[in-house]
Structures are given as structure tokens and as C-alpha cells.
Amino acid sequence: MHDIQQKLFPNMQQNEDMFHSLYANCSDIVYRTFLISGSIKALLVFIDGLSNCERIEDYVIDPLMRGEHGAFENIAQLVSSKIPVSQTTEVTTFAQCIEHLSLGCPILLWDNEAYGAALNLASWEKRGIEEPAAEAGIRGPREGFTETLRTNTSQIRRIIKSHLLRTETLKIGEYTRTNIIIAYIDGVVDTSLVEEVRSRLSNIQIDGILESEYIEEMIEDQPYSPFPQLLSTERPDVVCSCLLEGRIAILTEGTPFVLVAPITLFSLFQSHEDYYQRFIISTFIRWLRYCFILISLLLPSLYVAILTFHQEMVPGSLLISMASSREAVPFSALIEALIMEIAFEAMREAGVRLPKQVGAAVSIVGALVIGQAAVHAGLVSAPMVIVVAITGIASFMIPRYIAGIAVRILRFPLIFLAGSLGLLGIMMGIIAIVLHLSSLRSLGVPYLSTLTTPKTNEMNDVLIRAPWWKLSMRFRRHNP
Structure with missing residues (x-):
């Protein structure tokens, strides 16, 4: 195993041998030797597919081979003068190379x-x-982030033109050395939050x-929670709006x-389109x-609890209709609900994983055919199919999407509690969820901070979407 921290050798042949050893059995590594000004040996190493071969020939090899070395004090000056490249960086170790x-x-x-x-x-x-x-909308920008980091930062820069926008780069991963950028607006963000993010990212091994x-899984406060503690988005406008909030x-x-x-919890239930249409419509849709x-x-869970323990809550005529539809069903309401919920989740995942051309058709046809067949076969009742369809x-x-998964997961323990203890079990489940949400933190910020320490400006964008002239607010850290 070679030490990549080894400094480069003055002898070019030793350097070439070292590169051959480091990149042994690598067919995409290109080695090009030539003479600078016809007298000094030079070596050019690059990876085929990652570097522009035409520009290498036109901007590097040809100018150096034709350049006159005598007009310059050293080769470094010749390189900087003859190679028309926007950026050159001096390297002294094999690790940098x-x-x-x-x-x-x-x-x-x-x-x-x-x-x-x-x-x-x-x-x-x-x-x-x-x-x-995954975040298409009727109104608003149509641009989304890509897999190229500099393209993404340029989209943010194009929206936020202030010189106070900071972009710090880190490298994480023993082998991938993946570039990670922390973006924030200096003077708007809480400096303690920036320090917290830096600390958590630097501790990733x-x-x-x-x-x-x-990254999300390694820096979140409580990784065993079904609720996400960081927001993931593909939209530059959403990221920029969050940066403007601090x-x-x-x-x-x-x-x-x-x-x-x-x-916070309410960040997951807010859509970007809430801010691209009139506030009255946005408030109605939000409610x-x-x-x-x-x-x-x-x-x-309410359906299971009422049918199992609280039939007196159902009007008589409706109860008779539901009882007649369940007469041939051999399962209890709990088992019936679990069967239908699991089947619906399976069809939803199948629709997502299948090719786009057939995914939607398979999920819709599957739901219709299987639901109708299950009712005729007496495996489930028609009201249960309606309940599961409305739930879906x-x-x-x-x-x-990630918030929807959390709700889908919590639905199953609530169904078990409803089938075991009725409405009391549902209330116990709701209390457990609220207690869990109260204990959650997102980078140290309470998950329910908007409700526990309510402020007028913040509430204008939680329960309602107030007009823009009342939304002059920024995110502020709430000390627990």
C-alpha cells in the first residue's frame, strides 16, 4: 500500500511509476509524455471521460510543445503564460494529484x-x-436541482444575489471524498446553528x-424517530426561501x-404553492x-374502534347496513383493516417502482380489481374498502413524501391500539405521538417550537397563510 501523502519526486519517471502503481489495472487513466519546448520532459495524467481531451490537445500540449523556454525563468512561468486555462492549482503531493x-x-x-x-x-x-x-406545481419556477454541485449553487446564486450568501465546502467519505456545501446568509442565520452544522458534519466517519x-441520518437529533428532522427538496426556490428565513x-x-x-413539524405540511397563489386560497387549502x-x-383506527367497541356511536340504520356488509366477512375489523392497509401500501409501492408508462395504470387497476374482487369473495366489507380508499x-x-411515510407508519400502531382498547387506545396513541413530537429537536430547535413559544409573525404562516405584507419574519432559534 502506497502512502498517497508522499511528496512528488523531482524525477519525472519516478512520478510516472508512482502513478502507475497507484492506478494499477485502471484502463481509464491516460498518460501522455511530451517535450516542453523540445527539450524538457513532461507528463500529463488525466482520466478519460472526466477531462476534455480536445481542450487538452489545443490548450496544453500544443502550446507547450511550441513554446520557447528561453523567454521564461522557469517552467512554471511558461505553463502559466502559455496555457489559456481559467484556473491552475499547484500540487506538491500525490494525494492532491x-x-x-x-x-x-x-x-x-x-x-x-x-x-x-x-x-x-x-x-x-x-x-x-x-x-x-416529486415536487411539480401549477404555478412557480419549473427549475429543479441536478446531480452537479456547481449547477445547484449557481441556481441559488442566481436567486439570492447578495454577497452575504456563504457557501462552505467540506469533503466527507473515506473513499468517495464527496463534496458537501453548507449554504447560509451571513447576518440572517444564527451563528450557533452554523457552528452546530459544521460540528456534526465534521464528526461523520x-x-x-x-x-x-x-448526511441526514447521521446529523439528525433522534434517528429512531419516524419523523424527519431535516427537510429535503429538489426546488431552488424552496431552498432560497428557507435561507431567507435564517x-x-x-x-x-x-x-x-x-x-x-x-x-418544525409545520414545515413538512407547507407546500411551495402556498406562496404562489392568493393568501385566501392558500389558507383554505392549508386547512x-x-x-x-x-x-x-x-x-x-376510528373505524376499527367503533365497530369493535363502540357500536352505539353509529346511527341505527347505518349500523344495520355495515353489519349486513360484514356478515360474510370471516375476519374481525382489526384483521380486515390490516389486510386492506397492507395491500394498499403494497400497490402504492408497486406503482412507484414500476416504469412510469405502466406504474399508474397498474396501481389504479390493481386497486379497483382487487378491491372489488375482495368484496365479492367476502374477504373484506365494502365500508372498509371505502375507508381505506379515503385514507389513501x-x-x-x-x-x-417523507412526512407522508411517517403518517403511514404511525397508522398501523394506532390500528392495533384501536382493535385492543378502542377509543381509549387511540387517545393513548395520540398522546404518545404528541409527547414524542414535543421531545424532538431539529439541530437543537424544538419540533413544536411554533406552538410552544407562539409569536404573532410566526403564527401568520402556520395555521393560515397571511398576506405578504404580514410575513416580514425570519426563523429564530428557540432555546429549549
């Missing part, structure tokens, strides 16, 4: 010098800017980072999903969303 090579920057070395130059001639295939598939979820964005190389922290979130969480529709009202 490996880092720049992995970014697509060719390494230029020459004889009798123990240093070289990394040339900014990177060029690789990347996806263009498109509308986010892992072989590689492939997606922002790796929050921090964490961008990860190789993924379009950007993390935002700290957040409708809150109602359907409660329906998604509680409706199956209500869950689609949650704007954040």
Missing part, C-alpha cells in the same frame, strides 16, 4: 521539479435542469456518501436533493390539508 484527477482536472508534471499543476479542464456528462418530478440521506442548506454532490435545517392529514392518520387519498394531500 488524486483529488484533482477525480474532479476531472489533468495533472501536468515536468522533469527536475517536485511540484506540478492541476488544470481546470474538467468535462463530463451531466443532466440538464428539469422540473422536479463513513466510507462514502452517495446521497444526501446519508435556515441552513446542505448540498451534496451527486444528488438533486438538498437538506434544509432546522425545521383542508390539515384536516386530511388527520383523516389519513386516524380514520382506519388523504395521504396524497401531504406535500412532503
Whole structure:
């Protein structure tokens, strides 16, 4: 095993041998030797597919081979004068060379010098800017983040043009050395939050980072909670609005999903479209969303509890109709609800995983066919199918996918509690959820801080979406 912290050798042949040893059995590493000014040996190393070969030939090899060395004091001056590249970086160790090579920057070395130059001639295939598939909207910007880090930071810079926008870069991952950027607005963000993020990111020890979820799971306060403590989004406008509120964005190389922290529970139930339409309509839709979130969480368990323990709560005619529909069903309401909920979740996941051309059709047809067949076969009752369908529709009202998953998970223990203890069990489950939410923190900020320490300006964007002239607020850290 070679020590990559080894400094470069003055002898070019030793450097080339070292690179051959470091990149043994690597067919994509290109070694190009040539003479600078026809007399000095030089070596150019780059990775095929990450560097622009045409620009290397036109901007590096050809000018150096034709340049006159005698007009310059040393080779470094010749390189800086003859190579028309926007950025060159001096490298003195093999570790620095490996880092720049992995970014697509060719390494230029020459004889009798123990240093070289990394040339900014990177060029690789990347996806263009498109509308986010998971956060599409009727009104608002159509741009979404991509997997290229600099493209993402440029989109943020294009919206927030202030010089106070800070972007700090870290590298995480023993092998991937993934670039992570912390973005915030100096003077708006709480400096203690920035220090907290820096501390948590610097303490991460892992072989590689492939997606922002790796970061999220390692810096959140309570990883065993079903509720996310960081917001993930593909939309630059959402990230910029959070930065203007004094929050921090964490961008990860190789993924379009950007993390935002700290957040509160209500951040997960707010949609970007709430701010792109008139406040009266946004307020109505927000209240409708809150109602359907409660329906998604509680409706199956309420149905099970009422049928199992509290039949007196149902009007007589409706109770007779429900009893007749369940007459041939061999299962209890609890088992019936679990069967239907699990089947619905399975069809939903199947629709997501299948190709787009058939995914929606399979999930819809599957729900119709299986539901109708199950009712005719006497396995489930028609009211249960209606309850599960309404619950599924209500869950689609949650704007954040990760928040919807949390509600879907909590639905099952509530169904068990309803089948065991009735409404008392549901109340116990709700109390447990509220207690858990009260204990949650997002980078040290209480999850329910908006409710526990209410302020007029903050409440204007929680229960309602007040007009813009009343939303002159910024996020403030609440000390627990």
C-alpha cells in the first residue's frame, strides 16, 4: 500500500511509476509524455471521460510543445503564460494529484521539479435542469436541482444575489471524498446553528456518501424517530426561501436533493404553492390539508374502534347496513383493516417502482380489481374498502413524501391500539405521538417550537397563510 501523502519526486519517471502503481489495472487513466519546448520532459495524467481531451490537445500540449523556454525563468512561468486555462492549482503531493484527477482536472508534471499543476479542464456528462418530478406545481419556477454541485449553487446564486450568501465546502467519505456545501446568509442565520452544522458534519466517519440521506441520518437529533428532522427538496426556490428565513442548506454532490435545517413539524405540511397563489386560497387549502392529514392518520383506527367497541356511536340504520356488509366477512375489523392497509401500501409501492408508462395504470387497476374482487369473495366489507380508499387519498394531500411515510407508519400502531382498547387506545396513541413530537429537536430547535413559544409573525404562516405584507419574519432559534 502506497502512502498517497508522499511528496512528488523531482524525477519525472519516478512520478510516472508512482502513478502507475497507484492506478494499477485502471484502463481509464491516460498518460501522455511530451517535450516542453523540445527539450524538457513532461507528463500529463488525466482520466478519460472526466477531462476534455480536445481542450487538452489545443490548450496544453500544443502550446507547450511550441513554446520557447528561453523567454521564461522557469517552467512554471511558461505553463502559466502559455496555457489559456481559467484556473491552475499547484500540487506538491500525490494525494492532491488524486483529488484533482477525480474532479476531472489533468495533472501536468515536468522533469527536475517536485511540484506540478492541476488544470481546470474538467468535462463530463451531466443532466440538464428539469422540473422536479416529486415536487411539480401549477404555478412557480419549473427549475429543479441536478446531480452537479456547481449547477445547484449557481441556481441559488442566481436567486439570492447578495454577497452575504456563504457557501462552505467540506469533503466527507473515506473513499468517495464527496463534496458537501453548507449554504447560509451571513447576518440572517444564527451563528450557533452554523457552528452546530459544521460540528456534526465534521464528526461523520463513513466510507462514502452517495446521497444526501446519508448526511441526514447521521446529523439528525433522534434517528429512531419516524419523523424527519431535516427537510429535503429538489426546488431552488424552496431552498432560497428557507435561507431567507435564517435556515441552513446542505448540498451534496451527486444528488438533486438538498437538506434544509432546522425545521418544525409545520414545515413538512407547507407546500411551495402556498406562496404562489392568493393568501385566501392558500389558507383554505392549508386547512383542508390539515384536516386530511388527520383523516389519513386516524380514520382506519376510528373505524376499527367503533365497530369493535363502540357500536352505539353509529346511527341505527347505518349500523344495520355495515353489519349486513360484514356478515360474510370471516375476519374481525382489526384483521380486515390490516389486510386492506397492507395491500394498499403494497400497490402504492408497486406503482412507484414500476416504469412510469405502466406504474399508474397498474396501481389504479390493481386497486379497483382487487378491491372489488375482495368484496365479492367476502374477504373484506365494502365500508372498509371505502375507508381505506379515503385514507389513501388523504395521504396524497401531504406535500412532503417523507412526512407522508411517517403518517403511514404511525397508522398501523394506532390500528392495533384501536382493535385492543378502542377509543381509549387511540387517545393513548395520540398522546404518545404528541409527547414524542414535543421531545424532538431539529439541530437543537424544538419540533413544536411554533406552538410552544407562539409569536404573532410566526403564527401568520402556520395555521393560515397571511398576506405578504404580514410575513416580514425570519426563523429564530428557540432555546429549549
